[in-house]
Amino acid sequence: MAKIIYTHTDEAPLLATYSFLPIIEAYAATAGVDVETRDISLAGRILAQFPDRLTDEQRVDDALAELGELATKPEANIIKLPNISASIPQLKAAVKELQEQGYDLPDYPENPQTDEEKATRAAYDKVKGSAVNPVLREGNSDRRAPASVKNYAKAHPHRMGAWSGDSKTNVATMGKDDFRSNEKSVVVPADDTLRIEHVAADGTTTVLKEEVKVLAGEVVDGTFMNVAALRRFLTEQVARAKAEDVLFSAHLKATMMKVSDPIIFGHVVQAFFPTLFEQYGEQLAAAGISPNDGLGALLSSVGNLPEGDAIKAAVQQGLADGPDLAMVDSDRGITNLHVPSDVIIDASMPAMIRIGGHMWGPDGEEHDTLAVIPDSSYAGIYQAVIDDCRAHGAFDPATMGSVPNVGLMAKAAEEYGSHDKTFEVPAAGTVRVVAGNGEVLIEHQVEPGDIWRACQTKDASIRDWVKLAVTRARATGTPAVFWLDETRAHDANLIAKVNEYLPEHDTDGLTIEVLAPADATTYSLERIRKGEDTISVTGNVLRDYNTDLFPILELGTSAKMLSVVPLMNGGGLFETGAGGSAPKHVQQLVKEDYLRWDSLGEFFALAASFEHLAGYADNARAQVLADTLDRATGTFLEEDKSPSRKLGGIDNRGSHFYLALYWAQELARQTDDTELAAAFADLAEKLAADEKTIVDELIAVQGKPVDLGGYFRPDAAKASAVMRPSATFNDALATLNS
Structure with missing residues (x-):
């Protein structure tokens, strides 16, 4: 029987689920629609790896594996909320919490030696980074701002910081000796095992990976970052930021690119504090303290070392000698280099651009910034936006166009350098990719410490991506631009396939172009300023970047996007928005019982899920739920019932009440199903009559700390x-189904 699967995830989205899910279940049950839940949280994923160490009561099902199988079936209907894409510090923190809750979990082995430690490390590696997304995304991405959201943003534009023509903000990137410049790419002619x-x-x-299974027509890439060049580059940027009197900030994605970017982050930390690591590097390494974990972990770990006070003094001296560091929280002294997962490029760069090219400095004020993005693959898109704003000023949300996205991600396409194929090179030599017949397909000369990685993109995924791009261009009449660079090895192979598959579709009257990412950015910005829309058709990493960059500029947030994944075998995956600010929301809730998380993305995903179910299962009542929820969400936006910005107003829970009120009213007045209308009439009347009482009860609890019983696995x-x-x-x- 067709049903909707709603996922339990992490942080603010999980807490919001405790409030919103009872509403969903009550309304859906009244209409005869089944809604079930599955736990794919970081804690749940960890526990699923160690069933033999847990009691019968503690064991959890491997929900992610179950949903991965479901995603390949036509009946799939999954609503996926944002989850933690765990960095190593987050993973360790989750393990520690679960151990304290009584779960017999092993510690995370930093340097596994025994077979048992290696097996433990392998189990934990399965849940690090973007472990969820590759499993569920058996289709490509269709992400856009719903018309109601875009219209609301135009009528109620969010605040944009002013740009100065003499802004010193810029992007610094390597341009050579990096992943972009060293890339080699091949199209495999037949099914094989590499x-x-x-x-x-x-x-x-030394075999780094024994088996890499590939299918005919698959694009396989290999590349590496030269670490000696990286270190020189970083040292130069620290000096440049100091000389230009701007903030220094590093922008990586240590959560998703879970092998390469923590290593790069560690090199940034070392480059910023050269004297510290010259003097105490051996002692820190001997104590198991890695710069890859960030300055915060280092400072919290050195207290027991004999040199602890001297190390802390060296950190303070490094901060004094270097350029001012961009801050995550200037009040608490949390810098850009404290935690590798705190500054995520696809959220941090748009936020910087939105407030006028500034980040926050140690003095709590905004300043121009040197944004250091070591790999040059996509750094140019951010420089293009900065140059545009410097020349033309800030964008106007009341008039600007939109940039929806069609993203290539099916079957783990281009999945962030594919973690299981990323390696820190142990010794000088050659890394090579070898076909089953012994032919060397790709090879690179490497030095110790270089970061080598490969990724795969299946032909079927590319063909489906092209189809989706044409489908969206046809449905909207909007130009579609493939963001591909013919001078980059991987992109050149994709361009050939795009040119091969486009003729399979009716493109008459459509504008479909191929432009390099920086040029595509400039083209899209020119149209944006004229109020025109442009579909960005991108690979997986740019999908992530663009679906934060443009929504944050247009709407003020990326959490209000409709994110649909038409699964290749006919099912549907409905994603609910970004979770980049989720940790701060949880901290505020714990401190003062106020949750600012905006569930608008959940509302959109739920309506799309009902609509998909209606079509697949020929369920008329599911369509009624979809239509009425869509209208209720429009009222929700017009009445401005998103969480307010401070205590004393409604928060996430109040938003859910108003959505429930407007939805019940829409259901009660709809005429497609009079029996269903009658079922909701009393509820609609009661919620309206008790509005003040309910809102007062929701607001009355604010202002004091709360106990959730856990961060990663709340009680x-x-x-x-x-x-x-x-x-x-x-x-x-409760009266709805009584």
Whole structure:
């Protein structure tokens, strides 16, 4: 039987689920629609890896594996909320919390030696980074701002910081000796099993990955970053920021690019504090303290070392000697280099551009910034936006156009350098990709410490991506631009395939172009300023970047996007928006019982999910739920019932009440199903009559700390009590199916 699967994830989206899911379940059940849940949170994923160490009561199903199988079936209908894409510090913190909750989990082994430690490390590696997305995304991405959101943004434009023509803000990127410049790409002619190996200077061969299964027509890439060049580049940028009197900031994606970017982050930390690591590098390494984990982990770990005070003094001296560091939280002294997962490029760069090319400095004020993005693959798109704003000023949300995205991601396409094929090179020599017949397909000369990585993109995924791009261009009449650079090895192969597959579709009357990313950015910005829309058709990493960059400029947030993944076998995956600010929302809730998370993305995904179910299962009532929810969301926006910005107004829970009120009213007045209308009439009347009481009850709890029983795995009863504090509202919902 067709049903909707709603996912339990992490942080603010999980807490919001404790409030919103009871509404969904009550309304759906009244209409005869089944809604089930699956736990794909970081904590749930960890526990699923170690069933033999847990009691019967503690064991959890491997929900991610189950949903991965479901995603390949036509009946799939999955609503996926943002989850933690765990960096190593986050993973360690989650393990520690679960251990404290009584789960017998092993510690994360930094340098596994025994077979048991290697097996433990392999199990934890399965849940690091973007572990969820590659499993569920059996289709390509269709992400756009719903018309109601775009219209609201135009009528109520968010604040944009002013840009100065003499702004000193810029992007610094390597341009050579990096992943972009060293890339090699091949299209495999037949199904095969490849091998990745390292051949040392003395001829010793070490297999890095035994089996890489590929299909005919698959695009396979290999590349590396020269670490000596990276270190020189970073040292130069620290000096440049100091000389130009701008903030220094590094922008990576240590959560998703979970092998390469923490290493790069560690090199940034070392480049910023050269004297510290010259003097105490050996002691820190001996104590197991890695710069890859960030300055915060270093400072919290050196207290027990004999040199601890001297190390802390060296850090302070490094901060004094270097350029001012961009801050994550200037009040608490949390810098850009404290935690590798704190500054995520696709959220941090748009935020910087939105407020006038500034980041926050140690003095708590905004300043021009040198944004250091070591790899040059996509750094140019941000420089293009900065140059445009410097020349033409800030964008106007009241008039600007939109940039929806069609993203190539099916079957883990271009999945962030494919973590299982990324390696820190142990010795000088050659890394090569070898076909089953012994032919060397790709090879690179490497030095110790270089970061080598490969990725795969299946032909079927590319063909489906082209089809989706044409489908969206035809449906909207909007120009579609493939963001591909003919001078880059991988992109050149994709361009050939795009040219091969476009003739399979009716493109008469459509504008479809291929432009390099920086040029595509400039083209799209020119249209944006004229109020015109342009579909960006991109690979997986640019999908992530663009679906934050443009929505944050247009709407003020990327959480209000409709994100649909038409699964290749006919099912649907409905994603609910970005979670970049989720940790701060949780911190505020714990401190003062106020959750600012905006669930608008959940509302859009739910309506799309109902609509998909209606079509697949021929369920008329699911379509009624979809249509009425869509109208209710429009009213929600017009009445401005998103969470307010400070205590004393409605927060996430109040938003859910108003959505429930407007939805019940729409259901009660719709004429497609009079029986369903009658079922909601009493609820609509009761919620309207009790509006003031309910809102007062929701606001009354604000202003004091709360106990959730855990961050990564909250106690369900405690979290539910916190997120459902209105007895009047709860009782009203309970009457719906009584």
